Each structure stands twice: as structure tokens, then as C-alpha cells.
Amino acid sequence: MGTLRIGSSGTEVVDLQKALIKIGFAPSLTSGKFDTATRDAVVKFQKSRVWLVADGIVGPISQMEIDYAVEDIDGETALKSVASGTTSLNISAINDNRPLAKKVQKKLNALGLYPGGKLIDGDFGSRSQKALIDFCQSQGISSSSPIQLSPSIANSLSATLQIPEILTVRGKDTSQILKKYKDIEQFVGASDAKLAFLDFGVEVTAYKTHIPEYPSRLAVTASIPEPTSSHSSLKFSPYPARGTLASIDTNTLKFLDAGITEACVVIGQINSGKLETTWLGKNALTSDECLSATKIIPILNVLCQLGNKLPSDLDNLSIQNQGTVDQTIRFPSALIDVVSYRKGVPHSNGLAKTFKLFSTPDQIESWIRGQTGNKDPNLNFEGPYGPFDFINLPEIVNLENNEKPLISEGNSLSKDNDISVYDLARLMSMIGWHQLLTPSGLQLENVEWKGLESFITALGTDTARYIDVAIETLGLVNVISSPVILSKLGYGNEALVYVAFVQFVDEHIPGSPKLRTFTIALRTDKNPPDASQAIPSDTKMAAAVTEIVRRIVTEEAF
Structure with a gap:
């Protein structure tokens, strides 16, 4: 398919217009002419995926995103059709329907049973089949051998929001989490030039359509009705004034792998509309090369x-x-x-x-x-x-x-x-909590919210998705709302660095939602500094982030 723009016409434009209508970005009609209404619909779609250039031109990258959106709708429709029918689909039939296969993979991924990213590929092979069997066993659903997608399984896939065991039992097994991540690196053919989690990509994250909402979500944090974390083992105090070093607890991050050489974790809670924080560190004040x-x-x-x-x-x-x-x-x-x-x-x-x-x-x-x-x-x-x-x-x-x-x-x-990772965490927290840092002596000096809004949107597009992977691995995708994930990677011969601000409403305990809001900055040395350390660094970082997220969500002692 060629590039489509104002003046283009023909069946490819008709297909584009039909696709835009299906995904809710409708031009006026399927005329087959790329007119201003079609261009405006394309621009609106491109702005919903903020990493796309919003120029109204449909090249390969924009077309791929449109195709993804159409495929997702088609997959949901196909899954509902199986659920409401009387026929079971064998593996061959699932693979013949790529949108359906991808939708089942997404459902399993959201429950923590199947990897995300580029492994949601529509190839319903042995890994996907094993995940579906695992799902059936967790729900007490009888299944055939070899596994088939029956109406009852399809119904349960659509209705199940969470498998508690994934968070409370499997998520605690850090050695198995690390093994799982190593296996994913191998399965995707990871290399120094293309790592499984560092290079995960915003295009395949479940939260890509949320990014335009990040600034507005952060603007109203203080008015969110849900209570915040209640980590009884941690001491919270008011956010430190600008230019004042935070008091860092150096006795709490000992669970981190030795390969995570420096770390700073900042957990926030809102008390009577005011932000209080606790700062946890491991060599957090050591100045080191932190790259990009x-x-x-x-x-x-x-x-x-x-x-x-x-x-x-x-x-x-x-x-x-x-x-x-x-x-x-x-x-x-x-x-x-x-x-x-x-x-x-x-x-x-x-x-x-x-x-x-x-x-x-x-x-x-x-x-x-x-x-x-x-x-x-x-x-x-x-x-x-x-x-x-x-x-x-x-x-x-x-x-x-x-x-x-x-x-x-x-x-x-x-x-x-x-x-230092403390500096990175402090600055990132000042971005995410800007609207909570009152009076202004707590905020970034002379920085206006209007400017931060654009930067917040940009920080949603980082290619490293360690937080996303943690949420998926812990089976939390369906039980969090209003997510905000801002991050920036750093990677080179010397080290891998990751800084992120995260906020979401955690609903994993029915009827007891809580606001989770925190910042992390981690650094792992590549020792020796060569390509052979790339994959171990990536897996260690992913495992460390997952364990931090798990402890924050479960309020387990640090």
C-alpha cells in the first residue's frame, strides 16, 4: 500500500475510510477520495497515538497503527461470537483468525499468563496454548486435549478480571520471575541492539491510548477520592522543599539483586490533600554515568x-x-x-x-x-x-x-x-507531582504547568516499558484505572538506567480501591562493560521493577 494523502483516490482510500469509521474516527463518507474530512480524521487518530506525526498523511507507520486498532475490534467481535455460539474452535481454526488469536493472547496477557509486546502476534502456538490451559485450570474449567476455544472458555476469558494467585503467589517467586524474563529474551531473539524490555516499544503497550490523558489525570490527583497507600512499615513526611535533600532510608531496598547497583524509590500518599512521601535508597546519592x-x-x-x-x-x-x-x-x-x-x-x-x-x-x-x-x-x-x-x-x-x-x-x-539516581527520581517526582507541590517553593523553579503538560505527554512515549511489563506479569491490567506511566531510559556500554513516575487507582481488592503514586530510579552496571551483559542487565531491571511494583501494590514491607 502506498502513502495516502490529500488528492489520493481509489479502493485504498475506501478501505482507509472504512477503517477510520470502524475505529471511531469517521470521515464524512466512504467516497474513495482523500478529502479534508478524511485528512482531519487521520490527524485526530494520529493525535490519539502521540508518537505519530500528526500530519494527516497515512504512511506505513500510521497505517500499521490503524490496522492494529481495526484488528483489536475484529478480535473482540470474534471472541464474543465464540462465547455466544455452540461451536469450539481447534488450534488450526484459531490460527486461521488472526484477530481472534491476538485477542485471546491479550486476554491471557492481562491476567499475567502470557507475555505481552511483540509476542502478541496472532501465532497461537505452544506458548499460547499452555497459557490457555493454565487459565482453564485456574478457573476450574474442563478443557479438551489438545486444547480448544469453547464457548465456556471464551465467556470466562471475557469475564475474568484477575487471577489473585498471580499477584499473591506467583508474583512473590522472584527467581521464577527472573527465569520467565530470561526465557522471553531468548524467545524474542534479544540482542545488545534489541532487548526485550528496554526496546519493548510504546506501540505495543496496553496504555498507548491513555497517554493524551496523562496531564489531565495528574492535574486532578489531589481530588481523587480513593485513599492512598498505607505502608505501616514506612515513615512518611511532607515533600521536601526545593533545594533541600530528602531524607533517604538506606535499610529498605536490600531485596534488590546485587546487579542493581543504585536505586531510589519514592512512594507518595495524600493526607488531607497534602502530599507526603517516603524515600528509599540503595547507593542513591552516588554520582555515576546515567546516560540518556x-x-x-x-x-x-x-x-x-x-x-x-x-x-x-x-x-x-x-x-x-x-x-x-x-x-x-x-x-x-x-x-x-x-x-x-x-x-x-x-x-x-x-x-x-x-x-x-x-x-x-x-x-x-x-x-x-x-x-x-x-x-x-x-x-x-x-x-x-x-x-x-x-x-x-x-x-x-x-x-x-x-x-x-x-x-x-x-x-x-x-x-x-x-x-545520582536520587537526582533523577527527585526531578521526575517533581514533574509528576507538580500540582500537589504547594506552596510553589516545593515545585521545580519557575516551571509552569503548561510547559510540563507537553513534557508529560512526551514522557509517556518512552520505548522502555518495565512498568508495563510489571503490571502485566502481576496480572493487574484489568484491575487498575487512570494509569499514568512517565519514564526515560538510559543505555550504553557502561550501564542501563531507568527512571519512572507511576500513578494509578489500584482495584485488585474488590471494593477497596487505593491510589498508588510513586517514582523509581534504578541503575545496573554492565560489568564488564560489553554486549554480553546487555540481556542480563535487561532482565535484572525488569525483575527489580516488577518486585518494587508488587510490594507497593500488596503493601508488603520494604
Whole structure:
């Protein structure tokens, strides 16, 4: 299929229009002509998948996303048809209906019985069959041998929200979780260049359509009626003032694998509308190379410098080379490009370096200390993220009035990006909890919510999905609501780093919902620093994140 745009016509356009209607982004009619109504429907769809370029053009990537959405609806319809019928489908029949096979895999994945991501592929092989048998046994449903998809099984798949044993029994077996993750790495053919969880991809996460809602969900956190965590073994206190080092409990994360060399976990609770936190750490204040996870820092620093100079619509803010427009990019797109590594956009490193050029290394280091309160003299933020600039002498232009609120004076970058996981966790928590951090002396200095909204959306597009994998593995997909998952990976020869802010309403205990809101930052050394450590680092990180999420949800002692 070729690229479709304004002026295209024919059967491919008819198929596109029918697909848009089916998934709820209807153009006016199936005319076979790619008119403005069709373009507007495409743009609306692209904006619902924020990592897509919302240009109204249907190329291979947008078409694939549309196909995924259609397939999901077709799969749900097919599963309901089996459930309401009288005929059982054997494995061959399931495999003949790819949307149905994928839907069954998704249902099993949501219950913690089947891996997610690229393994939801419509190939109903031995792994899928084993998961379906496991499901039947957990529900006391008799099944044939070989397994078939009967109406009773289809009905139960649709009705079952959770299998408690997955969280309370299987989820506690950390050795089996690690073994499971190693098996997934092997099954997907993982390598140093393509890891199972680091490179999971936003395109296949269950939460991709939630991302546009993240800012509005965080804006109303204080008014969420559900109570927050009640970890009786942990001591909570008011969130520390900006520039004040948090008090970190260093006796609580001993359950983490030795390969997780540094960790910081921040758990929040809301008491009478006020945020209280507890800070847990393992070598949390050690300054070390944190690679691309630090890309959140120059962006926050730029938002701080822009302050109240932001236009009403951030899409009217442009980054360009001084004196020329040969390289220019809109501000929200730049944020997504830095975080998402989206296909066809190879300049995450170059753009992150561009953001760094608006301050000298000394200025940014001073700014970091002023936010987090960490005065470690070993903090060093002079790394360039690579040899190439996207824009080497940048300026930011407000297209509403043609003013230039920020102009780089140019500077050179070298060395490393050595900061602590505490710094990463503190800054990420200040993003996610911005609306709870009152008075303003708790917030990021001079950073407005309007600017953070775009960055929050961008942080939903990270390719590393360790939190998503944890939620799936623990069988929680169907029993959480209003999820927010913001994250940024860092990966290189030296280490793997992951920082994330997470919030959701946990309904795994019927009738007792609770708000879970927390931040994590973890670092694992690749020791020795070579490709042979890539897969072990990825599996250790996934297992560590899963165990942290499990303890937060079950309120087990840290």
C-alpha cells in the first residue's frame, strides 16, 4: 500500500475510510477520495497515538497503527461470537483468525499468563496454548486435549478480571520471575541492539491510548477520592522543599539483586490533600554515568528559563538555528523525539544536546543542585549525548509574536553525565507531582504547568516499558484505572538506567480501591562493560521493577 494523502483516490482510500469509521474516527463518507474530512480524521487518530506525526498523511507507520486498532475490534467481535455460539474452535481454526488469536493472547496477557509486546502476534502456538490451559485450570474449567476455544472458555476469558494467585503467589517467586524474563529474551531473539524490555516499544503497550490523558489525570490527583497507600512499615513526611535533600532510608531496598547497583524509590500518599512521601535508597546519592536517562534535565532547565514566556499553544514555540530556518522543529515534537526514539526520527541524541546548549555545564549543574538539594561535588553534567548536534546554535522562537525568549550563546560539551539516581527520581517526582507541590517553593523553579503538560505527554512515549511489563506479569491490567506511566531510559556500554513516575487507582481488592503514586530510579552496571551483559542487565531491571511494583501494590514491607 502506498502513502495516502490529500488528492489520493481509489479502493485504498475506501478501505482507509472504512477503517477510520470502524475505529471511531469517521470521515464524512466512504467516497474513495482523500478529502479534508478524511485528512482531519487521520490527524485526530494520529493525535490519539502521540508518537505519530500528526500530519494527516497515512504512511506505513500510521497505517500499521490503524490496522492494529481495526484488528483489536475484529478480535473482540470474534471472541464474543465464540462465547455466544455452540461451536469450539481447534488450534488450526484459531490460527486461521488472526484477530481472534491476538485477542485471546491479550486476554491471557492481562491476567499475567502470557507475555505481552511483540509476542502478541496472532501465532497461537505452544506458548499460547499452555497459557490457555493454565487459565482453564485456574478457573476450574474442563478443557479438551489438545486444547480448544469453547464457548465456556471464551465467556470466562471475557469475564475474568484477575487471577489473585498471580499477584499473591506467583508474583512473590522472584527467581521464577527472573527465569520467565530470561526465557522471553531468548524467545524474542534479544540482542545488545534489541532487548526485550528496554526496546519493548510504546506501540505495543496496553496504555498507548491513555497517554493524551496523562496531564489531565495528574492535574486532578489531589481530588481523587480513593485513599492512598498505607505502608505501616514506612515513615512518611511532607515533600521536601526545593533545594533541600530528602531524607533517604538506606535499610529498605536490600531485596534488590546485587546487579542493581543504585536505586531510589519514592512512594507518595495524600493526607488531607497534602502530599507526603517516603524515600528509599540503595547507593542513591552516588554520582555515576546515567546516560540518556539524564535527557529530562536539559529539557526541564529550558522550561525553567522560559518560565512564563510560553505561548498559549506550545506548538507555536519553535527551535531553530540562529539566523536561518534550515533546521527547525516545533517544541512539543522535539520533546517526543527526545523521549520516544520514534521510527524515522534519528535525532534524539542531537536534540537532547541542542537543549543542553541553552546553558553552560556549570549553570545546569548549579540548577540541578538548586532543585534536588544534592551538593555532591562529583556531580558532572558535561556529556553531549553523542558527536552530532541537531541544531548547533539554537534559539527558541515564539511564532505568535516572533519574539525569541531564549537564545543560546553556544558552548562546548565533553566528558560524562554523572549524576545520582536520587537526582533523577527527585526531578521526575517533581514533574509528576507538580500540582500537589504547594506552596510553589516545593515545585521545580519557575516551571509552569503548561510547559510540563507537553513534557508529560512526551514522557509517556518512552520505548522502555518495565512498568508495563510489571503490571502485566502481576496480572493487574484489568484491575487498575487512570494509569499514568512517565519514564526515560538510559543505555550504553557502561550501564542501563531507568527512571519512572507511576500513578494509578489500584482495584485488585474488590471494593477497596487505593491510589498508588510513586517514582523509581534504578541503575545496573554492565560489568564488564560489553554486549554480553546487555540481556542480563535487561532482565535484572525488569525483575527489580516488577518486585518494587508488587510490594507497593500488596503493601508488603520494604
